[in-house]
Amino acid sequence: xxxxxxxxxxxxxxxxxxxxxxQEEAEVEQIAGQHPEIRQELSAIELAxxxxxxxxxxxxxxxxxxxxxxxxxTEQKLTAHPGGGRRAWLGYAAGLLLVAALAALLAxxxxxxxxxxxxxxxxQQLNTLRQSCDSVQIFAQRLEDxxxxxxxxxxxxxxxxxxxxxxGAVATVFYNPETRRSxxxxxxxxxxxxxxxxxxxxxxxxxxxxxxxxELEAEDQPLQEVDFxxxxxxxxVTLEGRGGSPVPxxxxxxxxxxxx
Amino acid sequence: MTDTRKKLPLDQDILRLLQERDQRAITLLxxxxxxxxxxxxxxxxxxxxxxxxxxxxxxLKIWEKVEQYDPxxxxxxxxxxxxxxxxxxxxxxxxxxxxxxxxxTLPDSVDNDEALSQSPTETDPGLRKVVSKMDEQSRKxxxxxFFQDYTQSEAxxxxxxxxxxxxxxxRKAIQDLRTILKDxxxxxxxxxxxxxxxxxxxxx
Numbered sequence: 433x434x435x436x437x438x439x440x441x442x443x444x445x446x447x448x449x450x451x452x453x454x455q456e457e458a459e460v461e462q463i464a465g466q467h468p469e470i471r472q473e474l475s476a477i478e479l480a481x482x483x484x485x486x487x488x489x490x491x492x493x494x495x496x497x498x499x500x501x502x503x504x505x506t507e508q509k510l511t512a513h514p515g516g517g518r519r520a521w522l523g524y525a526a527g528l529l530l531v532a533a534l535a536a537l538l539a540x541x542x543x544x545x546x547x548x549x550x551x552x553x554x555x556q557q558l559n560t561l562r563q564s565c566d567s568v569q570i571f572a573q574r575l576e577d578x579x580x581x582x583x584x585x586x587x588x589x590x591x592x593x594x595x596x597x598x599x600g601a602v603a604t605v606f607y608n609p610e611t612r613r614s615x616x617x618x619x620x621x622x623x624x625x626x627x628x629x630x631x632x633x634x635x636x637x638x639x640x641x642x643x644x645x646x647e648l649e650a651e652d653q654p655l656q657e658v659d660f661x662x663x664x665x666x667x668x669v670t671l672e673g674r675g676g677s678p679v680p681x682x683x684x685x686x687x688x689x690x691x692x
Numbered sequence: 693m694t695d696t697r698k699k700l701p702l703d704q705d706i707l708r709l710l711q712e713r714d715q716r717a718i719t720l721l722x723x724x725x726x727x728x729x730x731x732x733x734x735x736x737x738x739x740x741x742x743x744x745x746x747x748x749x750x751x752l753k754i755w756e757k758v759e760q761y762d763p764x765x766x767x768x769x770x771x772x773x774x775x776x777x778x779x780x781x782x783x784x785x786x787x788x789x790x791x792x793x794x795x796x797t798l799p800d801s802v803d804n805d806e807a808l809s810q811s812p813t814e815t816d817p818g819l820r821k822v823v824s825k826m827d828e829q830s831r832k833x834x835x836x837x838f839f840q841d842y843t844q845s846e847a848x849x850x851x852x853x854x855x856x857x858x859x860x861x862x863r864k865a866i867q868d869l870r871t872i873l874k875d876x877x878x879x880x881x882x883x884x885x886x887x888x889x890x891x892x893x894x895x896x
Contacts, residue, residue: 442863478767480870487819489727500751
């Protein structure tokens with residue numbers, strides 16, 4: 433092969449300028465591989481054009497390099513998995529799936545937690561309802577009990593009326609000498625001072641006997657249980673110091689009723 | 693001088709950095725080669741905004757496809773020019789941008805193009821010296837084939853030279869260029885600035 437003629441033909445310049453078909457390019461590469469002179473000539477052509485291109489250089493607008501580096505940074509982050517190419521994307525996709533699965537799991541967990549909290553809240557509500565239901569039940573029971581007691585033929589209702597100390601004051605004693613039980617129902621009495629309490633008295637032949645103190649309104653008790661005193665001829669309510677008094681203060685007698 | 697440069701490990705150093713996925717390689721290549729590559733792209737796409745985009749894309753391709761570069765086949769710069777040209781052509785073909793019709797445009801009118809109005813020919817004294825020593829035909833043929841990526845037949849049509857003589861004419865043009873560069877010692881100057889750039893980055 434005439435190397436000088438080959439070089440002089442200008443095919444090497446066309447090769448460097450990228451004007452050859454892939455077939456022609458492969459041919460030049462094969463010949464260059466066999467002949468160092470051709471390889472050297474190719475290098476010289478490349479260098480001349482490279483230097484010429486460098487002389488023609490125009491500075492690109494500012495910011496291009498940082499844009500390139502930023503894009504490199506972002507794209508490297510995305511493909512930072514070993515394996516590269518499609519595998520990297522597979523890994524990336526798998527990673528995404530894993531993240532999605534974890535997120536779903538977390539969401540389920542959180543939902544479960546929320547439901548647990550809701551259930552605990554409902555439990556508490558149920559307890560409260562049960563308790564109030566209990567108290568209603570107790571109240572109903574006592575009411576029923578009181579009603580039973582009041583309905584008994586041997587139970588007498590003694591209405592105690594105002595002595596004039598407080599206009600319109602009224603209370604009723606339900607008294608059953610057979611079952612030896614007595615209850616008081618407060619009709620209307622003025623609210624006592626905090627250190628005072630109403631006390632019920634049975635007036636017997638031996639004098640007034642205490643049947644105990646009571647509240648104006650007792651929780652859960654439509655009628656309040658009081659101590660039974662036999663042979664009562666009359667009943668009276670006086671206002672006494674809290675806890676009651678051994679003897680009634682007559683000046684503080686609010687209501688009075690005869691057990692006739 | 694050619695031999696001296698060939699022995700220098702600069703291309704290999706940059707290539708090694710690229711293969712090691714060291715991003716300094718991109719900064720290094722950009723610092724030294726981006727003006728030349730930007731000019732080549734600009735000659736093809738004619739608009740600065742597009743040229744800037746193509747330059748970005750091309751550098752990313754250089755980074756991603758470096759394993760496709762075979763040092764046995766040629767210099768790194770030659771390969772980078774190809775990457776830039778292909779990226780420019782892809783961008784133009786993507787439909788968003790249309791390339792001005794080649795056959796209607798005389799190479800001289802390139803200087804009237806808005807984006808190309810500030811030709812480096814006028815600003816760079818080294819280039820002016822080189823160009824002033826080249827004959828008109830050689831300069832034109834290199835401009836067309838190298839910078840504007842004309843095919844041989846396009847160049848033959850435009851210059852009114854038979855297709856068969858384009859090869860020998862382009863050989864003569866590049867031979868002239870080699871002689872002038874050698875005489876001017878410009879090659880050594882450019883070489884020194886490359887060595888300087890690489891040294892700064894690699895610390896030797």
